[in-house]
Amino acid sequence: MKALSYLLLLFFMIASCSGNSSSQNLTWYNNSTITNIIEDPDKPEDFARVSIGISAQVFYISKKSTDYKTIMKKANQSFKKSKSFNIGIENKTNIIRQINEVK
Template sequence: MKSWSQLLLLFIMIISCSGNSGSQNLTWYHNATISDITEDPDKPNEVVRVAIGISAQVFYLSKKSPDYKTLMEKATQSFKKSKAYNIGIENKTNIIREIKEIK
């Protein structure tokens, strides 16, 4: 039964991914929870690795982004407290650009 639940959750994650968000060219993961946050071993001064969902899709938070501190706070809250957010990923770069509260 546990494997069916994981497959269902994976299916929901795939389905919840929607198209672009206007001029920002983002792919959205709705009701997503961050499952891991780690320093990137290849670029420790530039990005932080962020895994989303049980399928552990890896994206990045840019330390050079003006919103880095706010994004990292929300990512940490999602990781530690399993809080779900809508997460916007920039197409072709896999960089997290937005983390929004669920309405």
Template sequence: MKAWSYFLLLFFMIVSCSGNSNSQNLTWYNNSVISNIEKDPEKPEEFERVSIGISAQVFYISKKSSDYKTIMEKASLSFQKSKAFNIGIEKNTNIIRQINEIK
């Protein structure tokens, strides 16, 4: 019985520590609408500046990201049509890494 308990403990520790590290590095703003999109005045060739919500928190979309086109399409839809999305912001950088449909 003791061996079985240790096995289960080990199993739960492995399962709880595994997962997608990318999603753990994101802060999510759920049911959010983008209130403004403009070129970043400091680095217009690298970033788009995005404001989220009424309080106008400022985040960025990197033009060098492999998902730039997809993220910009969803951001533009949110801005133009006031469509809400779940928006994933990379911690410590304020860069938008994911924009997902609300389920």
């Protein structure tokens, strides 16, 4: 039984370390719709506050990001037209880094 536990532990360690580094350490919300976009009340010059889905989880779009216009365009499409996207959230920051078309 101990040997099986060690094998499982080894498997999980290998699986967790074999991630794709080009994903920028993102958590993906697939087939999601943005339900609200407002200026962040704490830092309106830096961020837009975005709510995703029925549970209204709050994330941010950085206005200083090089992809700000592209991300905001897709976010507005999702919000105004209820269009679903795959949304990539940077881990530990809650900042939206990618919004991709659903395939």
